[in-house]
Amino acid sequence: MSLRMSAAVVGAAETDSVAVQPDKSEIQLHAEAALNALADAGMSKDDVDGVLCAGQSPVLVAEYLGITPTFIDGTSVGGCSFMLHVRHAAAAIQAGLCKTALITHGQSGRSRVGAGGWGGSRQTLSGQFEEPYGVAGPPTRFTIPILRHMHEYGTTHEQLASVAVATRRWAERNPRAMMRDPITVDDVLQSRMIAYPVHLLECCLVTDGGGALVLVAAERAKDFPKRPVYVLGTGESSEHSMISMMHDFTESRAFKIAGQLAFAEAGIARKDIDHAMFYDAFAHTPMFALEALGFVGKGESGPFFEAMRTAPGGDFPLNTNGGGLSYTHTGMYGMFALQESVRQLRGEAAAQLPDVRTSIAHGVGGMFHAAGTIIFTNDDRA
Amino acid sequence: MPKRPLPQPTPETREFWEGASRRELRIQRCRGCGRAYWYPRPFCPNCSSKDVEWFTASGKGRLHTYVIVHRAAPGFQDWAPYVIAIVELEEGPHMMSNVVGIEPAPEHLPVGLPLEVTWEQQEDGIALPLFRPAGSTP
Ligand SMILES: [Zn+2]
Numbered sequence: 024m025s026l027r028m029s030a031a032v033v034g035a036a037e038t039d040s041v042a043v044q045p046d047k048s049e050i051q052l053h054a055e056a057a058l059n060a061l062a063d064a065g066m067s068k069d070d071v072d073g074v075l076c077a078g079q080s081p082v083l084v085a086e087y088l089g090i091t092p093t094f095i096d097g098t099s100v101g102g103c104s105f106m107l108h109v110r111h112a113a114a115a116i117q118a119g120l121c122k123t124a125l126i127t128h129g130q131s132g133r134s135r136v137g138a139g140g141w142g143g144s145r146q147t148l149s150g151q152f153e154e155p156y157g158v159a160g161p162p163t164r165f166t167i168p169i170l171r172h173m174h175e176y177g178t179t180h181e182q183l184a185s186v187a188v189a190t191r192r193w194a195e196r197n198p199r200a201m202m203r204d205p206i207t208v209d210d211v212l213q214s215r216m217i218a219y220p221v222h223l224l225e226c227c228l229v230t231d232g233g234g235a236l237v238l239v240a241a242e243r244a245k246d247f248p249k250r251p252v253y254v255l256g257t258g259e260s261s262e263h264s265m266i267s268m269m270h271d272f273t274e275s276r277a278f279k280i281a282g283q284l285a286f287a288e289a290g291i292a293r294k295d296i297d298h299a300m301f302y303d304a305f306a307h308t309p310m311f312a313l314e315a316l317g318f319v320g321k322g323e324s325g326p327f328f329e330a331m332r333t334a335p336g337g338d339f340p341l342n343t344n345g346g347g348l349s350y351t352h353t354g355m356y357g358m359f360a361l362q363e364s365v366r367q368l369r370g371e372a373a374a375q376l377p378d379v380r381t382s383i384a385h386g387v388g389g390m391f392h393a394a395g396t397i398i399f400t401n402d403d404r405a
Numbered sequence: 406m407p408k409r410p411l412p413q414p415t416p417e418t419r420e421f422w423e424g425a426s427r428r429e430l431r432i433q434r435c436r437g438c439g440r441a442y443w444y445p446r447p448f449c450p451n452c453s454s455k456d457v458e459w460f461t462a463s464g465k466g467r468l469h470t471y472v473i474v475h476r477a478a479p480g481f482q483d484w485a486p487y488v489i490a491i492v493e494l495e496e497g498p499h500m501m502s503n504v505v506g507i508e509p510a511p512e513h514l515p516v517g518l519p520l521e522v523t524w525e526q527q528e529d530g531i532a533l534p535l536f537r538p539a540g541s542t543p
Contacts, residue, residue, distance in 0.1 A: 144413075151412035151422075152444050155533055156489050156503050159478035163489055171470035171491075174516040219473035219486075219511060267491055267501035268444075272470050 027288050028405060030113035030124075031244035031251040034064025034237030035365040038129070041232035041351035042201050048137030052129025052233035053084050060235035065248045066123070071237075073121030075112055076128065077104035077355060084127055094121035100261065102302055102355040103386030105236070106281075106395025109361065110257035112238045122239065129233030132354035136231075149265050161304060164266045165390040166221045169307045171272035173220070176322030178310070180220060182329045184211035186306040187224050187348050189334035194345025196335065196374035201228055202349040225306035227347035227356065234358040236365070244403075252368045255381065255405055256289025256398035258282060266390045273322070275387070277394035278315035282385065285396035286317070291381065293318050296398070298367045298382040299339065300360035303346040309333075312385050316396070335374065343367065343374045357386035361397065368401040380405075407487070408480035411531050418445045420459050425532045428524050430462040432498065443498035462496050464522035465539065469493040471516075473509050492520055492536050506537035 036059035038044075038052055047055070053076060061068060073094035074081045081097045084090075094115045098107050105126055112124035131138045144150055158164050172178050188208055194200035206224060214223040244251035258281035263269055270276055286293070293316070301312035310324035318339070319327050327333075333341035342348075344363040347356040364382035366372040385396045414422040421444075424431030434441045437454030441462075448455045469491040477485035488504040504520065507513050519539035524532045 145410060146413045146415050148444060150410070151414070151418055153501050155409045155412055156501055157407060157409070157474060157478045157481040157484070157487055158489060158501075159474065159476060159481070162476060163472055163474050163478070166472050167470055167489065167491060169470075170472070170516060174470070216473075216475045218475060218489075221472070265444075265501075267499055272491065 025288055026110065026113040026117065026254055026257050027290065028241050028253050028255065029117045030238045031241050031253045032236050032365050032399070033239050033244055033247040033249060033251055034060040034066065035362055036060040036063045037234040037359065037362055038232045041199060041359070042230055043133050044231040045134040045136060047131070047231065049129050049131040050079055050083060050087055050137060052131060052231065053079055053127040054087050056129055056233035056235035057084070057088055057125055057127045060125070060237050063249060064237040066237065070123050071125045073112060073115055073124035075108040075124060075126045078128070078130055092121070094124065100393040101388030102304065102357045103388040103393055103395035104355060105358040105361055106384060106386040106397050107259045109236065109238065109254060109397050110259055110395065113254045113257065116238065116240050124238045125235060126238070127233065127235045128355060128358035130353035130355055131231045133229045133231045153265055153267060161390055162221065162226055163218045165305055166218050166307070167266050168269060168272040168391070169220055172307065175273050176325065178322070178325040180212060181208050182325035183220065183225060183306045184208045185328045185331065186303070186309055187211050189328060189331055190303060190342050190346040190348045192334045193343045193374055194349035197345045197350060198373060200345035200350040201230060221305060227304050227352035228349070230351045230353050232351055232353050234362045236361060250369045250401060251403065252365045252399045252401055253403065253405065254397065255291070255400045256285040258284030258288070258396040259394065261393040262391060264389065264392055269391055275311050275315050275391045275394065277391065278312055278385070278387070281394040281396040282316035285383070285398050289398040291398070296381050296383050297379045298343065298364065298376055299341045300364050300382065300384040301341060302357055302360055302386045303342055303348050304352070304356070304387060306348070308387055309341065316385060340376055343372060343376065357395065360384045360386060364399050368399055406525065407484040409527065409533070410480070411527050411529060417447055421445050422531065424461065425524070425534060426530050428532065430464050430522050430534055431459050432462045432496065433457050433459055441496040441498055443494070443500050462494055466492040466494040466520050466536065468504065468514060468516055468518040468520055469499060471504065471514065473511070488514065490536065503535045504537065505535050506541050
């Protein structure tokens with residue numbers, strides 16, 4: 024059974040701001056995004072019968088919004104959870120478990136108002152076998168694969184820095200982006216060392232915000248005000264929960280599997296992709312995605328980024344909102360990648376590309392722990 | 406020495422931590438498929454066989470990949486910069502640890518560097534396996 028063209032996004036919106044918001048709690052960020060997305064779809068909360076979210080409980084989100092759902096999915100596997108939610112929502116709609124699915128994200132990642140915790144017990148496997156060694160969150164764990172990639176493929180520090188530079192060039196074009204000043208490779212390499220080989224400007228932002236999506240069956244999609252964005256291909260997988268258990272430190276198995284599933288379902292080739300959003304928690308994550316999703320060969324992402332092929336004017340427009348590196352990064356950024364895919368396919372993006380027919384949004388969960396891939400199209404005859 | 410968040414053993418991992426307190430790097434091997442594996446589990450992650458045994462690893466390995474942490478974890482501030490490494494044990498499995506006994510600078514830490522286990526005694530009888538360049542004096 025395929026989810027190809029089974030469902031469509033008919034509502035999509037972010038919170039009013041995606042910067043720093045100490046005046047709003049995390050659950051309120053979910054709700055604000057949800058209400059904005061429902062307004063975008065021309066719907067009310069009473070139209071919703073499927074609720075999907077991560078971070079907070081979908082039961083709480085439903086209660087807070089006043090929804091009594093018939094389909095609930097609290098899949099919470101990190102920043103790619105929302106790609107998985109799109110896939111699960113399409114499947115639920117196809118199976119008749121719900122008619123209108125609402126996917127919400129809200130996170131007070133910066134201000135920590137009413138935020139969920141990372142509380143780890145010393146009895147967990149991570150508490151026994153990683154935390155005693157001084158890991159300090161994602162910057163010291165997510166980054167561990169980089170030197171292995173450099174060792175095996177000759178990837179350079181300048182190439183890594185180029186990812187941040189190319190992404191910033193998109194942010195310069197987006198008034199909502201948090202970081203918009205132009206930067207150079209030298210600026211990146213001279214910024215503060217966080218965890219060698221990673222500098223401050225190669226790390227994502229930490230912000231507050233949210234986003235939400237409304238999905239319905241494809242055959243209903245034209246009943247709503249905005250141009251429908253159809254689900255063309257979907258994939259998900261997971262690999263490990265501790266970075267030390269990554270099978271091959273030069274590639275993400277979960278990325279590869281999620282990507283293969285999405286392309287197989289979509290029935291299109293890599294060259295048919297017009298626009299891409301690859302979750303950029305750190306500068307190397309889009310490099311790993313470019314390789315794992317098959318857009319370049321293994322080890323070839325460094326020169327690709329260095330040539331600025333992903334920057335404005337390049338032949339592979341990537342992270343056109345400014346990415347997690349320069350636009351926003353609440354903690355689970357995947358929702359914002361999906362939002363930009365929808366905007367580009369509707370023709371609503373700040374840095375709008377011409378003639379976008381397909382967009383791929385690829386998310387990572389945790390630190391290469393899990394992955395989700397969604398390929399969208401605006402072509403109802405696809 | 407940093408103030409580390411110390412592990413609390415579970416039934417599945419107790420043999421490892423008890424071995425560590427004797428300065429023995431205890432890991433497991435599957436009698437079914439022959440593979441050594443890490444971290445401790447009472448079955449083989451490769452073939453699901455429950456016919457597994459504990460053995461003492463050589464303590465030798467190589468630097469597989471790493472980071473040099475400048476923005477330290479709580480309790481580690483006075484120790485920064487420090488190395489968090491993935492060590493490829495001689496027997497095959499990968500294990501996270503710190504590399505000590507060498508200046509934490511990239512020019513001293515080529516990927517592939519031979520390492521050997523060294524132990525850092527903690528409170529509560531816990532000893533933590535760390536790694537140092539092979540042949541260096543403790
Ligand atoms: Zn086995």
